[in-house]
Amino acid sequence: MSCKTISAKEISASYREELKTMIKTRGIKPKLVGFLANEDPASIKYAECTSKTCEETGVIFELRKCNREELKDQIIEANEDDSVHGIMVYYPVFGDLQDQYLQNVVSVTKDVEGLCQICNSYQNIPYLDEEQIKNYIIPCTxxxxxxxxxxxxxxxxxxxxxxxxxxxxxxxxxxxxxxxxxxxxxxxxxxxxxxxxxxxxxxxxxxxxxxxxxxxxxxxxxxxxxxxxxxxxxxxxxxxxxxxxxxxxxxxxxxxxxxxxxxxxxxxxxxxxxxxxxxxxxKITITMLERNLLKLYDRQLSLKNEE
Ligand code: NAD
CATH class of the missing domain: 3.40.50.720 (NAD(P)-binding Rossmann-like Domain)
Known part of the structure; x- marks a missing residue:
């Protein structure tokens, strides 16, 4: 039997094109900050791919390297910075329960990986609000x-x-x-x-x-x-x-x-x-991360407009 090998590039192509067009047409500059606090080669490679894919679609990506001891404070600073629309962390950081704690330090309004709301996947909760407008961010992988x-x-x-x-x-x-x-x-x-x-x-x-x-x-x-x-x-x-x-x-x-x-x-x-x-x-995971970023960008915009 002949087997068909399908690449992540092929699967993600239409989503990337959609993102690219949307960002260009709307003239927006969504910004994603990635925190790298380990020396793990898989994380470094993932960060390089994130940077490349973001550049292709028009998302501003900033990689911030820091010590793992400083990470919590750096995340809090990014949570409070209005110019940052999305935050991700390259795990493992401590490789134990402290990593779950860090997942919850990331503000729900900026969590592109969907890790701080992960229990919603288990409870089959599709929406964050009673009006059923804001669907929750599904973890990107x-x-x-x-x-x-x-x-x-x-x-x-x-x-x-x-x-x-x-x-x-x-x-x-x-x-x-x-x-x-x-x-x-x-x-x-x-x-x-x-x-x-x-x-x-x-x-x-x-x-x-x-x-x-x-x-x-x-x-x-x-x-x-x-x-x-x-x-x-x-x-x-x-x-x-x-x-x-x-x-x-x-x-x-x-x-x-x-x-x-x-x-x-x-x-x-x-x-x-x-x-x-x-x-x-x-490449598909990074594209989903970018889609989550745009959702969060729009939510932050509508919150600002309500103020
Ligand atoms: P993890 O260490 O948290 O989990 C590994 C899982 O594999 C555990 O459930 C463990 O019990 C299981 N396991 C280990 N050895 C096993 C064995 N011999 N038999 C059966 N199960 C076994 O790792 P993770 O964060 O889930 O990441 C796993 C892999 O996926 C890594 O290589 C990581 O780089 C990769 N990853 C890829 C993406 C992506 O989008 N491409 C995203 C996240 C993680």
Missing amino acids: PLAIIKVMEYIRVYNSVLLYGNRLHGCVITIINRSEIVGRPLAVLLANEGGKVYSVDINNIQEIHHGTELKLKTYEVRITNLKLEEILPISDVVITGVPTPSYKVPTALLREGVIAINFSAFKNFEDNIKEKASIYVPTIG
């Missing part, structure tokens, strides 16, 4: 993966919202609080049956038979990777180690394989089994 799945038509647009992944079995190998866990819930809330894999166990997240459960259910299973991979229509992986590889032999014929790790988590022969292979998603 899970959102980028959703855009990949929409692009390759995994979502069935004939079905109602909330059901568009009915019948689809998805394995996600990563359960971090910023990507894997919110993504699993977002996909289950669209009707998918999700196997969420981390280093310790495999959880099943779903809305029950015929999607009858009002809220998603999480069940720890005794299943092994060898049992879930052969029945998965989509396998999404984000293990942050170069040695980790998903065994191609265990995958279903025609599987959709999506890698968001900085390392190649699929074996070199993945194209022998997959129907569609998406090797990286970085």
Whole structure:
């Protein structure tokens, strides 16, 4: 079977064009500040890509390097600076619970990554206000993966919202609080049956038979990777180690394989089994970050107009 490899550049192209036109037509100068407080090569590369993509679309990007001890105060300063419309931080900073604290230091009005409202993904809360005008900022990496799945038509647009992944079995190998866990819930809330894999166990997240459960259910299973991979229509992986590889032999014929790790988590022969292979998603994530920035820019503008 021939496999189609789809690049992040291809998937993000129409969104980037839309952003570029909108920024140019409106003559606006939205400004994003990125804080880099680590020496992690993946973060440095991500910051370089952010700068390049922002330049292409007309977003002003400023990278601020600092010590991790100074970061909290620097974020607060940017929160209060009216010329800054969006803030992002390159994680890990401390690599522990302090990082979750920092996520919440970023003002909700400037959080382009959607990390300080992450619990909304779990509660299926689409709006921030009672009038249902301001929809909340979906965390940008899970959102980028959703855009990949929409692009390759995994979502069935004939079905109602909330059901568009009915019948689809998805394995996600990563359960971090910023990507894997919110993504699993977002996909289950669209009707998918999700196997969420981390280093310790495999959880099943779903809305029950015929999607009858009002809220998603999480069940720890005794299943092994060898049992879930052969029945998965989509396998999404984000293990942050170069040695980790998903065994191609265990995958279903025609599987959709999506890698968001900085390392190649699929074996070199993945194209022998997959129907569609998406090797990286970085450019889509940055594009989603920019879309979030424009939403926040407009909200800040309407707040100013109300004053
Ligand atoms: P993390 O360290 O917070 O989480 C890693 C997850 O992988 C954990 O759930 C862990 O249990 C799981 N894991 C580790 N080893 C495993 C194994 N052998 N089997 C099963 N599960 C295992 O990392 P993170 O912040 O979620 O980032 C993960 C990767 O994704 C990194 O390489 C990062 O650079 C990349 N990333 C990419 C983007 C993007 O947009 N392209 C965005 C964020 C993160």
